[in-house]
Structures are given as structure tokens and as C-alpha cells.
Amino acid sequence: MTNVEKTLQNYALTNRFYTAQGEFIFNVWFPPLASKNFIAKRPKRGRPKTISDEFIRYLFRLKVLFSFGYRQLEGILKCVVSEYNLDVNPISYSQICRRVKKLKLNIKPKKTDDELSIAIDSTGLKIKGQGEWRRIKHTEKYRSGWIKVHLAVNDKTGEILVVEITTEQKTDASQLLKMIKKLKPFNIKQVYADGAYDQTKCREAICDAGAVPLIPPRKNARLKKGKNGELVDSYRNDDILYIWELGAAAWKQDLGYHRRNLSETAMMRLKHFFSERLSSISFKMQKQEVLMRIQILNELNAVKLEVAANQ
Structure with missing residues (x-):
């Protein structure tokens, strides 16, 4: 614990x-x-x-x-x-x-030689729109604007190590490659991510960084085979065989996949401590606002760790 x-x-x-x-x-x-x-x-x-x-x-x-x-x-x-x-x-x-x-x-995380387990996920922050109540009350049909915030969180301390801020059109998997590159100075042991990152390029990037990808395969996932029909030696094939034999719940429990929820906690703090809406208009200023929010959250997280260490 x-x-x-x-x-x-x-x-x-x-x-x-x-x-x-x-x-x-x-x-x-x-x-x-x-x-x-x-x-x-x-x-x-x-x-x-x-x-x-x-x-x-x-x-x-x-x-x-x-x-x-x-x-x-x-x-x-x-x-x-x-x-x-x-x-x-x-x-x-x-x-x-x-x-x-x-x-x-x-974002400048503290340098450490310890082995780290990283949880990666993304969330959206509103940048325009009149709010849910007005949309429902007056049946206004318009699409709210969003920006996406992609986070890499240390599952032991809750510190946000890397952040990527993009428009809503960018996919989650496309940003994982950039975050893994920024995480190379750290000794990464495991990377937790959800099914949106179940792509070959994501798994390869994680393996190249010396970490184990803990990403659940899709429900209709199939085993990857070589030219002669033999099974390819990969984490994804191992995960699929494990799930077919014991079930997805057992796979998540045995591999500690629920540690990925730490990224959800970081996103909840980002929205609840401040707001789900950004006040800035231009994309450059929206990025500045999000980065300042994350700096403050990391400082508050350091206060929490200091309090726990002194008890």
C-alpha cells in the first residue's frame, strides 16, 4: 500500500x-x-x-x-x-x-532511478458552449468544443509526469508515442492504458522503452500469427490466451490492471479542483492554462506526500 x-x-x-x-x-x-x-x-x-x-x-x-x-x-x-x-x-x-x-x-517531474509504473489516459476540457442545462432546456442543437489532455501518471505517487494537449480530433494512440519518448529518462517498468491504445505501434513503443504494456485486447481480438501459421511471441497474444482461459476479470486482477484508475483520479482532480471549462479562447492560451493547472496539482500532490511521510 x-x-x-x-x-x-x-x-x-x-x-x-x-x-x-x-x-x-x-x-x-x-x-x-x-x-x-x-x-x-x-x-x-x-x-x-x-x-x-x-x-x-x-x-x-x-x-x-x-x-x-x-x-x-x-x-x-x-x-x-x-x-x-x-x-x-x-x-x-x-x-x-x-x-x-x-x-x-x-512540466518538470522529479528525477528518480526507481522503477516506475505509469498510467496513461486522456480527458476533455470544454472551451465553448452554453452549458448542459441551457442545451437541454432550450433543445439547442450544437456541439460543444473541447480540447484533449493526455496524461501520464506515476501510479505510486499520483504525480503527473508528462502531458500532451491537443485538439479533439487527435486520437489517444497518436499521443502515446510522444509521451513514451518524454518518459525515456525514467526507468519505466509497466505502462497501464485502456483499450483505445490497443494498437501495434503503441505496444511496440512501450516495449522499446523497456516496459511491459498492460493494455486489454478488444473483445473480438484474434491471435497474431506468422507467415507459417505459428503464433507470434508477443504480450498481446499472451494476454488474449490468458483472457480466453480465465476471463478478463482474472487478467485484470492478476496483472494489477486496476492501477490504471490512478490516471482517472488525476483527471478527476484536474476537473473538480478547478473546472471542466477553460476560460481562455486561443489554443496557445488554453495550453498555458492547462499546464499551470497541472503544475499546481503536482505541488498539492507533493504536499500530500510530505504529510504522509511525516506521520
Whole structure:
């Protein structure tokens, strides 16, 4: 049983985690605003002073965490500059938006030499549409817009290691190859995925990374044979024979396939802690918003692990 599971089963630990979560949000809201990193270093002598990328990132965290608008961020910025008598001119909300668009918000998981089991899945986030109630009430026939978020989650810690953000037209299997490439620095032991990834190229990519693919074959799956009719030695053929003999439930139980639900948990946290809808309009800003959400979730997950380790 992992530390995360112990935390969820122990009420005292769960209460301590939510307390630590409140402390985390407090630290986000009240950082050391008067730090020397508030004002960016001037690249050339004589250039006017400007707001640093660090503080722009802080403002964007406020927007994502508390659903602020850019005009509200402009008001916060003006108050900070006035309160601390900073020698810099505040920028407008449109400038803040342009600065946010240029931020580098890559996911940087902690490096480890331990063997990892990865759960991969995807979910959708709304980007337009008037909501389910209005659609049903007024029988409006239109298709809501979505973007797809593909996640690779460490099943022991719940940390999101890799993310790919695409339009709704991209398939799940097409993004697994990109995620496996990004996971090569890690020592991957197993990869859990659902039936949408039951493709030869997905299994080959996982095997090339030195991991075992735990992907359920389709119900009508057939054994792959060679030119002379002999069975090909592959994980998929082994899985099919196992399921034919003992059933899909036994296959999932014996191989621990239910660990894949950790990716579903990560997607639930992504939607419930924030929202199922994105506030940004352009695809570039939608990607920035999703990346900031995932960074915050990983930081909260680190708080949970720290609480469990200290008990």
C-alpha cells in the first residue's frame, strides 16, 4: 500500500492534508511580494524597468487558482507596486496576457532511478458552449468544443509526469508515442492504458522503452500469427490466451490492471479542483492554462506526500 493510499484511509492524515492544502493556498496568495525578483533585470543599460517573468507567473497562478480575470490581475499589480513603492510602471491587463502567452510552463517531474509504473489516459476540457442545462432546456442543437489532455501518471505517487494537449480530433494512440519518448529518462517498468491504445505501434513503443504494456485486447481480438501459421511471441497474444482461459476479470486482477484508475483520479482532480471549462479562447492560451493547472496539482500532490511521510 502506497503512502497516498494510507493517507486517504486515515482520517487524521486526511485532515492534516487539507490543512496543509490551505497553507499552500495561503502561500500562493501571500508570497514575498517585495522580493528582489519582482523587477526584471534590464538586458541593456538605459532600458526601462519592467515586471519580471517570475511575478507574471505568480499572477497567472492567481488567475488559474481563483478564476480571476486579467483586469483583476492588473488591479492586484497596481496595488503591489503602490504598496511597496516599487520603482517600476505597472502594465495593463492586455500586456499581462501577452506576457503569460510567452511563459515557459513545462512540466518538470522529479528525477528518480526507481522503477516506475505509469498510467496513461486522456480527458476533455470544454472551451465553448452554453452549458448542459441551457442545451437541454432550450433543445439547442450544437456541439460543444473541447480540447484533449493526455496524461501520464506515476501510479505510486499520483504525480503527473508528462502531458500532451491537443485538439479533439487527435486520437489517444497518436499521443502515446510522444509521451513514451518524454518518459525515456525514467526507468519505466509497466505502462497501464485502456483499450483505445490497443494498437501495434503503441505496444511496440512501450516495449522499446523497456516496459511491459498492460493494455486489454478488444473483445473480438484474434491471435497474431506468422507467415507459417505459428503464433507470434508477443504480450498481446499472451494476454488474449490468458483472457480466453480465465476471463478478463482474472487478467485484470492478476496483472494489477486496476492501477490504471490512478490516471482517472488525476483527471478527476484536474476537473473538480478547478473546472471542466477553460476560460481562455486561443489554443496557445488554453495550453498555458492547462499546464499551470497541472503544475499546481503536482505541488498539492507533493504536499500530500510530505504529510504522509511525516506521520
